Amino acid sequence: MGFPLIGETLSFFVTSNSIDMHPFVNERLKRYGPLFKTNIAGRPVAVSSDPEFNYFLLQQEGKLLELYYMDSFSQMVHHDNMSNVGGYFHRYLRRSILSHFGHEPLKRKLLSEFEDVINHELHKWTNLPEVDVKRQTVPMLFDLASQILMSHKPEENLGEDLNNMLQSIMTFPLYIPGTTFYKCIQKKRKAIKLTSRVVEERMKGYSCDNSAEGCNKKGDYLDEIVGDIGKEAFLTKEFVPFLLFGLLLATVETISPTITLATMYLLDNPSALQQLTEEHEKILKNREDANSGLVWEEYKSMTFTRYVINETLRLENLLPGMLRKVIADIHVDGYTIPKGWVLLVMPTALHLNPNIYEDPLTFNPSRWKNIGSNGMAKNFIPFGGGNRPCTGAEFSKVLVAVFLHVWVTKFRFTKIKGGNMVRSPILEFTDGFYVNVSEKHC
Numbered sequence: 001m002g003f004p005l006i007g008e009t010l011s012f013f014v015t016s017n018s019i020d021m022h023p024f025v026n027e028r029l030k031r032y033g034p035l036f037k038t039n040i041a042g043r044p045v046a047v048s049s050d051p052e053f054n055y056f057l058l059q060q061e062g063k064l065l066e067l068y069y070m071d072s073f074s075q076m077v078h079h080d081n082m083s084n085v086g087g088y089f090h091r092y093l094r095r096s097i098l099s100h101f102g103h104e105p106l107k108r109k110l111l112s113e114f115e116d117v118i119n120h121e122l123h124k125w126t127n128l129p130e131v132d133v134k135r136q137t138v139p140m141l142f143d144l145a146s147q148i149l150m151s152h153k154p155e156e157n158l159g160e161d162l163n164n165m166l167q168s169i170m171t172f173p174l175y176i177p178g179t180t181f182y183k184c185i186q187k188k189r190k191a192i193k194l195t196s197r198v199v200e201e202r203m204k205g206y207s208c209d210n211s212a213e214g215c216n217k218k219g220d221y222l223d224e225i226v227g228d229i230g231k232e233a234f235l236t237k238e239f240v241p242f243l244l245f246g247l248l249l250a251t252v253e254t255i256s257p258t259i260t261l262a263t264m265y266l267l268d269n270p271s272a273l274q275q276l277t278e279e280h281e282k283i284l285k286n287r288e289d290a291n292s293g294l295v296w297e298e299y300k301s302m303t304f305t306r307y308v309i310n311e312t313l314r315l316e317n318l319l320p321g322m323l324r325k326v327i328a329d330i331h332v333d334g335y336t337i338p339k340g341w342v343l344l345v346m347p348t349a350l351h352l353n354p355n356i357y358e359d360p361l362t363f364n365p366s367r368w369k370n371i372g373s374n375g376m377a378k379n380f381i382p383f384g385g386g387n388r389p390c391t392g393a394e395f396s397k398v399l400v401a402v403f404l405h406v407w408v409t410k411f412r413f414t415k416i417k418g419g420n421m422v423r424s425p426i427l428e429f430t431d432g433f434y435v436n437v438s439e440k441h442c
Contacts, residue, residue, distance in 0.1 A: 007039025015424040022425045045342045049349030051378040058385040068325035100221040101395045114402040125437040132432040134260040145251040151218040195241035262312040265363040277408040307365035313382035317348040320425040
């Protein structure tokens with residue numbers, strides 16, 4: 001359990017110069033097996049990389065476990081209002097998000113919106129001598145998410161402020177000038193000021209007829225939330241800006257590294273890039289109107305694209321794991337995980353396990369041809385599982401697929417420099433990943 005008070009926190013946060021499992025986990029897996037205990041930031045933690053046990057745990061939301069956040073993350077995205085909300089809030093949040101980011105809106109309108117925005121953004125990249133893919137992807141995602149959430153395109157360059165904010169969250173929550181966490185909190189306050197202003201403006205004109213002059217109804221996510229203020233106890237004018245900020249952060253800081261990593265791996269694997277290009281050129285060739293945009297049936301036909309995205313997510317493992325708080329003693333293999341402990345489910349230990357995935361550190365999209373849905377349910381959990389899978393899973397996969405489609409059909413990327421990655425324990429691109437972008441000409 002390490003030293004008094006700090007436990008094994010220092011080892012947990014040590015930077016590893018590899019995309020492999022963090023040494024903190026790797027060493028303990030070899031010594032203790034797939035289930036071990038530790039102490040992080042003064043809290044007793046049970047760490048699990050056992051696929052069967054993880055599968056069981058993820059079905060126990062509200063029975064044996066409840067959602068848990070690191071102190072630094074809680075301070076970053078939570079309002080005081082969140083301390084007393086539980087499962088009902090998360091069910092409400094999931095339902096409301098899916099109505100604007102889920103399958104139906106993706107199929108009906110977001111797919112074509114993604115294509116337009118990404119095409120416009122990549123065209124802008126052709127005017128730059130070099131592009132840091134993650135840094136340049138962040139403002140694009142921020143603007144896109146802002147439009148869906150609150151029909152607002154900020155004039156301020158707030159997307160840039162959210163870049164690498166997850167790395168700041170995965171630090172000691174020391175609010176002292178000069179610390180990474182302090183700078184992160186300052187950026188958060190700037191973003192909250194924006195979302196608070198938007199919420200206030202929307203509420204002023206909400207109680208009106210849609211046709212009335214000055215009516216602020218947009219039919220977006222914020223409209224739904226503002227309409228429920230007063231109906232739901234946890235929704236207040238003070239809380240909604242924090243909710244919007246959390247959703248913006250989740251969109252920007254999870255999808256941008258996936259796009260970056262996919263781009264990097266494809267440029268380093270010409271045969272995979274060629275297969276991907278052929279799949280998308282075939283989509284264009286089969287269209288009656290060559291100038292028409294992507295439709296849902298075309299997205300569903302992107303088999304190799306799906307393999308590329310799965311393989312990128314398998315290798316990425318952006319976060320060190322999924323945290324849950326134990327709310328009732330859990331008995332496993334003769335041991336007890338006591339109530340009050342924190343449980344850390346480790347997808348990385350599954351995704352990079354050589355007994356599950358041959359040559360696990362190699363980017364090989366074709367491996368997914370032979371992986372069935374049963375194997376994926378327990379051994380591939382990039383979006384969580386059980387009762388609380390990531391609400392934005394399909395949104396993320398569609399967006400990455402559209403990015404790849406626009407890239408390989410309309411643009412050429414040439415690697416310039418960068419691409420070094422570390423785990424600290426979150427995945428980071430230490431020197432960026434830079435490409436040159438040019439348009440393809442028929």
